[in-house]
Amino acid sequence: MLSIQDKVQQLRSLVRLLSDASEEVIQSWLIDDALSNSFEDDTKSGSIPSHRLFEARRTLLGAAGMIIDIVQDPQARLMELAAQFYEARALHIAVQAGIPDILAEDNEEDGGEKGVSLEALALAGRTGINAQKLGSVLRCLCTAHVFSEVSPDTFANTPTSKCLVNNEPLQAWISHTMGVLSYETSRKLPEVVLDPTRTHSQAPLETAFQLAFDTPLSIWPPLYADYPWAELGDATIVDVGGGVGGMSLDLARMYPRLRFLIQDQPDVVTEARLVWQKEYSEALNAGRVQLMVHDFFTEQPFPGAEVYILRYILHDQNDKNCLKILRALRPALLIQPETSRILICDQILHTTFGSTTFPALNAPAPLPANYGDASRFAHMWDLSIMGTFTGKERTVDELSVLAKKAGLRVEKVWVCRGLVWITELRLGEEVDEELEEDLEEAQRDVESDTEVEEGSEE
Numbered sequence: 178m179l180s181i182q183d184k185v186q187q188l189r190s191l192v193r194l195l196s197d198a199s200e201e202v203i204q205s206w207l208i209d210d211a212l213s214n215s216f217e218d219d220t221k222s223g224s225i226p227s228h229r230l231f232e233a234r235r236t237l238l239g240a241a242g243m244i245i246d247i248v249q250d251p252q253a254r255l256m257e258l259a260a261q262f263y264e265a266r267a268l269h270i271a272v273q274a275g276i277p278d279i280l281a282e283d284n285e286e287d288g289g290e291k292g293v294s295l296e297a298l299a300l301a302g303r304t305g306i307n308a309q310k311l312g313s314v315l316r317c318l319c320t321a322h323v324f325s326e327v328s329p330d331t332f333a334n335t336p337t338s339k340c341l342v343n344n345e346p347l348q349a350w351i352s353h354t355m356g357v358l359s360y361e362t363s364r365k366l367p368e369v370v371l372d373p374t375r376t377h378s379q380a381p382l383e384t385a386f387q388l389a390f391d392t393p394l395s396i397w398p399p400l401y402a403d404y405p406w407a408e409l410g411d412a413t414i415v416d417v418g419g420g421v422g423g424m425s426l427d428l429a430r431m432y433p434r435l436r437f438l439i440q441d442q443p444d445v446v447t448e449a450r451l452v453w454q455k456e457y458s459e460a461l462n463a464g465r466v467q468l469m470v471h472d473f474f475t476e477q478p479f480p481g482a483e484v485y486i487l488r489y490i491l492h493d494q495n496d497k498n499c500l501k502i503l504r505a506l507r508p509a510l511l512i513q514p515e516t517s518r519i520l521i522c523d524q525i526l527h528t529t530f531g532s533t534t535f536p537a538l539n540a541p542a543p544l545p546a547n548y549g550d551a552s553r554f555a556h557m558w559d560l561s562i563m564g565t566f567t568g569k570e571r572t573v574d575e576l577s578v579l580a581k582k583a584g585l586r587v588e589k590v591w592v593c594r595g596l597v598w599i600t601e602l603r604l605g606e607e608v609d610e611e612l613e614e615d616l617e618e619a620q621r622d623v624e625s626d627t628e629v630e631e632g633s634e635e
């Protein structure tokens with residue numbers, strides 16, 4: 178329990194941090210504006226902030242989150258947290274009803290300042306939603322700055338909701354990926370986490386997703402600026418479990434010298450070929466891009482490449498499967514160990530305690546080591562993954578352990594200015610797999626003996 182003096186000191190130091198970080202943000206805005214690096218664009222999702230702005234923003238968010246925690250009444254804060262899904266539901270509804278687009282359409286000539294009346298929004302040809310209920314939904318979101326009530330019962334877009342206008346991918350992500358898949362999955366999460374049997378299951382098909390959708394099936398649902406791709410010259414990139422090659426397609430367009438080999442399961446490779454024929458047939462016809470069926474749990478058939486990408490692969494898998502995937506890749510690094518690398522592209526989960534292996538990643542005190550509020554989405558996403566795949570987002574310390582067990586090592590964490598970072602692995606010391614398996618088996622024996630003994634005492 179903090180003494181009043183400690184609280185006073187903490188709050189003062191956080192407010193100073195907030196003020197310094199705000200000044201950094203202002204300076205970045207002014208520099209961007211002077212360089213006419215469209216200020217408007219910087220408020221839109223997807224644009225990459227400067228390193229300075231990225232750092233200042235996460236410091237600001239982390240400090241603001243801590244200030245709220247210190248200042249708010251704990252019971253009120255917990256109640257707010259417990260009910261936060263209503264805000265998310267309001268956003269799902271507003272997007273599903275097409276509110277941002279309607280507000281933009283009706284306000285084209287006056288730049289959106291005047292707003293649209295609730296009555297007009299509720300019309301059958303627009304949303305057809307009861308005006309009073311729509312008002313409650315929109316006011317909930319106004320409170321979170323997503324829309325603004327510019328005069329009584331009249332609403333307009335804000336810079337935040339403008340980001341949704343004509344933005345089909347983001348609208349689909351909010352209304353479908355989050356509003357249906359993740360929301361329904363999250364409803365079943367307590368049933369899995371609190372169930373004495375299900376809580377221990379690592380089976381990919383025994384998650385909250387299967388419960389939520391009453392299905393035995395699984396689902397399979399960017400990083401181009403902050404890794405030195407251009408320095409790779411005409412290197413070959415093997416996109417392991419590359420899907421239809423979305424990441425390779427973007428990189429191939431941006432870096433015309435790079436070559437690609439996309440590997441996936443047979444059906445996906447067939448679909449990938451159609452996608453490439455439509456999107457970038459020249460690369461396919463010139464042999465710059467090749468497609469190949471490969472099961473990533475088996476030894477990599479294309480050794481000696483400079484880069485092996487694993488994007489959104491490991492976070493779908495439990496530790497045992499990750500180890501299999503990494504071990505299957507290790508022999509491919511033996512041919513050119515000084516240049517070959519594995520790039521893991523996933524969110525790096527950062528805890529409030531911080532990393533012990535990569536302390537440079539930790540935020541400076543008094544912020545939580547993960548920049549607190551700046552990391553909230555990563556942790557929510559971790560729960561979403563847990564509910565869907567029995568996979569997990571991992572910390573760099575957890576990835577280091579996996580890498581070591583696979584005879585690899587973490588060379589560097591590339592902090593990309595977005596949600597997904599790149600963890601670069603290089604060849605490490607060979608691990609005696611048999612010895613490792615013996616040790617694991619012995620450990621399992623000890624654990625089961627202990628369970629029996631505990632059981633017999635009861």
Ligand SMILES: C[S@@+](CC[C@H](N)C(=O)[O-])C[C@H]1O[C@@H](n2cnc3c(N)ncnc32)[C@H](O)[C@@H]1O
Nearest residue numbers: 397418419420423441442445471472473488489
């Ligand atoms: C979440 S998707 C990621 C796709 C791609 N890396 C991306 O970032 O867009 C996972 C991919 O792994 C592929 N996959 C699943 N099991 C596989 C296996 N055993 N061998 C190869 N690919 C596999 C799936 O078909 C899917 O394309």
